[in-house]
Amino acid sequence: MKFDEMLQSIFDAIKHRDLNKLFSTASFDEDVVMIIPNGAFIKGRSAVANLHAAWFADPDWQMDMKLLRSIETPEMGFALVQVDYKDANLSSPSYNSQQYLSLVFTRKDDKWFLVNDQTTPAM
Numbered sequence: 001m002k003f004d005e006m007l008q009s010i011f012d013a014i015k016h017r018d019l020n021k022l023f024s025t026a027s028f029d030e031d032v033v034m035i036i037p038n039g040a041f042i043k044g045r046s047a048v049a050n051l052h053a054a055w056f057a058d059p060d061w062q063m064d065m066k067l068l069r070s071i072e073t074p075e076m077g078f079a080l081v082q083v084d085y086k087d088a089n090l091s092s093p094s095y096n097s098q099q100y101l102s103l104v105f106t107r108k109d110d111k112w113f114l115v116n117d118q119t120t121p122a123m
Contacts, residue, residue, distance in 0.1 A: 003072040060088040
């Protein structure tokens with residue numbers, strides 16, 4: 001799968017909270033690192049997968065994504081994404097933010113593996 005096609009498939013999976021599609025589109029590298037907007041550092045395939053499963057189970061958020069830049073080489077891919085995140089938080093105040101999402105992938109045997117996922121609040 002081409003890098004841009006894989007990214008669009010990931011964006012669609014996130015928008016529709018489709019965990020199976022997310023996991024079938026790209027794999028989480030064994031040592032994947034994720035840094036979320038509050039600065040929490042999450043490491044490892046199972047921890048990142050569990051975070052996504054819990055996040056997708058939450059029904060009250062919406063995330064719109066716009067690809068700002070991507071770079072693809074035969075072995076790696078990078079994407080910088082502008083994110084508009086809205087969370088209704090039915091039991092507490094609503095949360096809206098704009099963020100930048102940086103994604104780094106490696107490619108092995110024509111499959112993409114996420115190795116780094118960092119979300120930073122936009123100023």
